[in-house]
Amino acid sequence: MTSTMDVSKAWPITLADIESARDRISSYISPTPFRRYSQLSALIGAGVDVYVKHENHQPTNSFKIRNGLSFMTALTDEERRRGVVAASTGNHGQGIAYGGTLLDVDTVVCVPAGNNPDKNATMRALGATVIEEGRDYDEAVSVMLRIAERDGRVVAHSTNDPRIIAGAGTMTLEILEQEPELDALIIAVGGGSQAVGALTVARAFSSNAAVYGVQAAGASAIHDSWHARQRLTAPRADTFAEGVATRSTYDLTFPTLLAGLADFVTVTDAEIAESLRVILSVTHNLVEGAGAMGFAALPKLRDQLAGQRVGIIFCGGNLDMGTLQRILNREL
Numbered sequence: 001m002t003s004t005m006d007v008s009k010a011w012p013i014t015l016a017d018i019e020s021a022r023d024r025i026s027s028y029i030s031p032t033p034f035r036r037y038s039q040l041s042a043l044i045g046a047g048v049d050v051y052v053k054h055e056n057h058q059p060t061n062s063f064k065i066r067n068g069l070s071f072m073t074a075l076t077d078e079e080r081r082r083g084v085v086a087a088s089t090g091n092h093g094q095g096i097a098y099g100g101t102l103l104d105v106d107t108v109v110c111v112p113a114g115n116n117p118d119k120n121a122t123m124r125a126l127g128a129t130v131i132e133e134g135r136d137y138d139e140a141v142s143v144m145l146r147i148a149e150r151d152g153r154v155v156a157h158s159t160n161d162p163r164i165i166a167g168a169g170t171m172t173l174e175i176l177e178q179e180p181e182l183d184a185l186i187i188a189v190g191g192g193s194q195a196v197g198a199l200t201v202a203r204a205f206s207s208n209a210a211v212y213g214v215q216a217a218g219a220s221a222i223h224d225s226w227h228a229r230q231r232l233t234a235p236r237a238d239t240f241a242e243g244v245a246t247r248s249t250y251d252l253t254f255p256t257l258l259a260g261l262a263d264f265v266t267v268t269d270a271e272i273a274e275s276l277r278v279i280l281s282v283t284h285n286l287v288e289g290a291g292a293m294g295f296a297a298l299p300k301l302r303d304q305l306a307g308q309r310v311g312i313i314f315c316g317g318n319l320d321m322g323t324l325q326r327i328l329n330r331e332l
Helices: 015-025 038-044 062-075 079-082 091-105 119-124 137-151 162-176 195-204 221-228 253-260 269-283 290-305 319-327
Strands: 002-004 034-036 049-053 082-085 108-112 130-132 154-156 186-187 211-216 230-233 263-267 308-312
Touching: 015 062, 015 079, 015 195, 034 162, 034 263, 038 049, 038 269, 038 290, 038 319, 049 162, 062 091, 062 162, 079 119, 082 091, 082 137, 091 108, 108 119, 108 137, 108 253, 108 263, 137 154, 162 195, 186 195, 186 290, 195 211, 195 253, 211 221, 211 290, 221 230, 221 253, 221 263, 263 290, 269 319, 290 308
Parallel strands: 049 308, 082 108, 082 154, 108 130, 186 211, 186 308, 211 263
Antiparallel strands: 002 230, 034 049
């Protein structure tokens, strides 16, 4: 299924939106480290200087706490009384549930059947009602919309909401303050909030930092759409990196990705798993599949990035024990 794309309205948020989001959430979370890793740089070679943004150190172990808090703190009193419903494979849902606990907002999170059990348990521990239905994230979105219509809840879409994207942009505000001379960022794309936030900040700052996207080869709808210059959908998303397991493009992010990304590559599950093992060995940080994708993409972009200061994002660390065991046993 395809449709053409008009990029004339490519920027759904502004720097002011991102700065407003940071003002709202700064009392709830602290800036995360942005560290240079000489050993990761040596493994990539070509003079690539690797820096890591540690969003896996957030209270929910994911950058999506920024998105969730930005959304929840922007709700009106009437919207808070109605309650919120979200669809997620876990990290977005945890961000929404975390915000719901802080602001006393009732939250429901719809996840696919068979979703990461550790993420489900965390969302429930944060007070969310978790509904398991659908074969993947896209079907969980349909469940979310059904519940919103039935119960009058406010929809917290993980991508198609300016408040969500603005929250994601706060990460790149921090990065460019921590390393103003950065040359490039490589960002894993599921829905695109993280990359669009980065593109918006870099554009507003007139930064030379180029933004590169990376998707899982088994869930590459946005990557394929970017290269085709038109919107495509896929019949399924097949990757263990559930945080990026999407099979369509999104209205508020795809035009910006199309207009702004310097390049877009894919990585296989085997490459993600190997990167995860290297990250664990070198940095002693546990990341989930999506969190390993920036490093997995570096060899494919090495020639373009030779001699540059490059940021990658450990965007999440919520890897379930069963998947971790399979990765360490080299079964992935």
